[in-house]
Amino acid sequence: MGEVGNDREAKAAKNQKSYFDELGLCCSSEVPLIEKILKPLDGVQKVSVIIPSKTVIVIHDSLLISQHEIAKALNQARLEASVRAHGTAKTTKKWPSPYILACGVLLLVSLFKKFFHPLQWFAIAAVLVGIAPIMLRSIVAIRKLTLDINILLLIAVGGAVAFRDYSEAAFIVLLFTVAEWLESKASSKATAGMSSLMSMAPQQAVLAETGQAVDVGDVEINTLIAVKAGEVIPIDGIVIDGWSEVDERSLTGESFPVAKQANSLVWAGTLNIDGYISVRTTSLSENSAVAKMTRLVEEAQSSRSRTQRLIDSCTKYYTPVVIVASGVALIPFLMRVSNTRSWFQLALVLLVSACPCALVLSTPVATFCALLKAASTGLLIKGGDVLDALAKIRVVAFDKTGTITKGEFTVVEFESMSSKVNLHTLLYWVSSIESKSSHPMAYALVDHARSYSIEPKPESVKEFRIYPGEGIYGEIEGRNIYIGNKRVAARASSETVPNMADMKEGVTYGYVFLDMIQIGTFALSDTCRTGAAEAIKELKLLGIKTAMLTGDSTEAAMHAHGQLEHGIEIIHAELLPEDKVHLIDNLKKREGATAMVGDGVNDAPALARASIGISMGVSGSAVAVETSHITLISNDLRKFPKAKCCSSSHNRLKERRLQSPSFQDQHCCHDHKKAIAVTDANHSSDGCCGRERGCSSAEGTTGRREIGGYSRSHRDGCCAGESAVLQMPEIITEWKREKTAAT
Known part of the structure; x- marks a missing residue:
């Protein structure tokens, strides 16, 4: 075993992947220069350049050439190269040099x-x-x-x-x-968000047999590791002993904690909420789910x-x-x-x-003004190229948890089933006991009680116990209260077990027992965001297909589909991150340009692979926000159809100007530049995002509306003042007159 570990360590030390920040990298025309500098160096095997993030990835033999030698070679070309450490993001000076x-x-x-x-x-x-x-x-x-x-x-x-x-x-x-x-x-x-992705899994694991903490890189396959409640699972594996609930939201998008017992699979980077489990590793740390996700993002960005x-x-x-x-x-x-x-x-x-x-x-002033106007309405669009691509979108794929839905438990039903216990008392008991738990369900029940002006008192709970995969127990006011799924009925020694399922049509059901008697029931659900259904309708009016790609269960997906008035046309559930990437590729081949809307780390590979990636700014993870091309600051999905309208208007303006070329020399024709700037600014603010005339809406009274969401009358009105733009022949003639007069 020791020799195998040493061989793997030697191989890892020999073949190394290094990341370099290239602040001096300007555009793709400098990529050949970087390749000519690095490829002839001894030990350099592969060079990849990611232009948007100004990143160079080099696979090299660390015994022949070091990271600092590579950075030195790049800096000889004044590329301002620096080595990026694992899990860290590059920094840029706040002010110019x-x-x-x-x-x-x-x-x-x-x-x-x-x-x-x-x-x-x-x-x-x-x-x-x-x-x-x-x-x-x-x-x-x-x-x-x-x-x-x-x-x-x-x-x-x-x-x-x-x-x-x-x-x-x-x-x-x-x-x-x-x-x-x-x-x-x-x-x-x-x-900036890539560091959170690369460091999502801990760097140490605890051996179950000895209790010793070791680096995850030293853990071999089939090693037993211990994971306590509240710890993050360090390596992919299978549960050998124990019972717990694991929060997989960051990886799979599962909105509810998943019960884990013997023979259940667990993934690196997921959180063990409660209970102790022994895990037998099934992969090396560099092949874990988190590591694969990192590679998927890199490949998508560099492709x-x-x-x-x-x-x-x-x-x-x-x-x-x-x-x-x-x-x-x-x-x-x-x-x-x-x-x-x-x-x-x-x-x-x-x-x-x-x-x-x-x-x-x-860049045309119209593009600049369009980006500024979009930002003022809650849309962060990362560049003019994104505006161009947005107009070509034919399909929009949505993640469910945290994107279409809020990603939080909401109590949709709570009732007392005993004539001896009123609703107010029941809510007080339940919220006081649940306030001592860190389970996502507990937060929802406590918030529900507070909505009735009931303040929980955790100090009044005399005894508190957690039963992983079942529920919790607490003694309050001399009464034994059990709260959880129907399995908690056996824990309470109840003679009657609820005949309802724990989950039905995407709604999770829970029960409250006083000793052996059921005294209450409640239901929790992940509700759709305000405006989600309207956004789906707007996209349909624009002629865009919609899809749902979620790691959640099929029942949960169909429940959300029902809340959206069955507006989603394509639904895929129980997906892993790589499944979403494959489906995005298929949609691009079959339907055309495809946008992906997501919020979690697990959505990052699909966001990077999609034609346009859109992230939720408030609730989204850092890596999802930074991997995406557009960020919805207010988490309002209705902003996306408006962005599509803005892009369509912007592209039409650019096309008309290309058909009648205008000239904007910033260095020799200052007066003419001002005229063009004023004209473009007016077009952009009024015709692009400012008035949003002709954007898809329920008002659609004109029969001439086209797929882009605009009528011909809008297209003409959007660029009505464009004839004021000075054209190339006029500028040259005027410029010659000025120069002749000056001479």
Whole structure:
């Protein structure tokens, strides 16, 4: 046994997966540079890059190359790499670096050159302060025979300086560096919840035979471990001895604690609520359910769609083509034709506007306003790409527990069955005894009593015992009270056992006994959220199919389905996290773009795999919130149909502008930029999320409403002022007039 453990330890030490935060990673055009840096290194076996979270995952031989050596190689390219420790999230500075601040201050001073001409030299100082990271990354890219956006920017800045447009050069540097900082600040949240996922299972386990605590990595298969009440199960296994109830909500989505006895399976990361159990391990720690879930999230985030693969294959040709195209624009300048200055500056404009990161920086103002307006209405949408994808959604899959339902017990029925004990007294006895328990059912019963202005008094309970899988016992006011499922009747020595099931149609039933006599009964259920049924109806009006994917029982799923007025079209119950991922894949293949709405850690893999992942902001786990693309801050599902309307309007505006291309050069045409910004802001706030005209609603009086939820009259009205946007030919003509007049 010892040799096997040593062999496994040596193998683990040899093949290591390391995580690196790359704050200097800008976009996918820099992925080839990272691969060219790392793949030639001895010991590096595989390199994966996750762009949204600025994360690089490297599988390497730790005996040949260490984590710090890999980070050092990346930092030589000024990628600001740092090793991420297990279970920790990366950190980002709250404020921009001193270099960015200095660049901004110097540029601001240079803008007063009209009053004092020598101030223009402050713009040169701003360029020198902010250009260093761009220049160093460009040098590394050239050495690796790679052309990326840093080279485009460096050429554009150099050209602007050579042309003595110092302020324009400083603007390029400042806006690019600020955009990089904002991106790194936003992406730092993309992995903040991963630490909770990776550390959900404890790092130590207690051996049942000796009581010794050991690292979970040293525990072999078929080892007996002990798990006490209130402890988290460290490794997947099967119960050998004992009886308990386990809270599996974080892993499977099961809304109620699950009774565990001999031969029951238990999972790492789930909570043993009460009772002592001995567990025989069935897997190694690195193959536990939590570890598999972590890998599923990583694979889903790093997997590339067909469009992404096409873009990646074109990236290596894109930058050279842009450089050649800008060179063509320089031909009239070199031939010294009339108005050479205009041709030279047009080449610089092409370099900046064609730069992928410049496009990210100068994202259409309509998108920016749409995101802000959505946020003000309780929707956090993580980027303009999400808005684009949201318009294409054809199916929305919902988790049940904590998403469609509140994820909490609610007392739906409570009655006294004895003429000698009134309801007030019964509630007082039950709530006082239950207040000494940490069971989720206990909280619901205590809250129910308080709704009747009955305050429980746990100090009046003389004796208190827990019977795992059955219920509890307490002595209060000299009376022996048993509370639990129908098995507690045998504990109370009752001659009559309730003939009702413990659960029926998704409702859990409980019973109260005074000695041997049944004196009360109650029912608990997980009720649907306010507005859930309305949200389902709204989605149907938008032509979107709905599905329910839950780890809960079939009865619980059908009970929720009934509360939703049978609006869900596809229902799958008793699912594990990997089952949800497979079903999401199937829905995407069969129906098209699929959104997943969830709140738990167990939903994270499906949220990452879906076309759009939507999490519940208030009740959702950290990893679900950070893995998702959209967060519902108020947990109101009715916000999602509104987000769909916002996305559809936003995409139509973008398409119309692409059909009639507009020009938004932020560095050379400031006056025109203002006009466009005002126009776009009006479109976005009024036509996208502000008025929500034509959004799906019960009012639908027009027969011209289409699947997108908008009538033609709305589409025309949404972009009515768009003709005010200055088009490319008009801008160039106007720009030439200004330059000629200035000359």
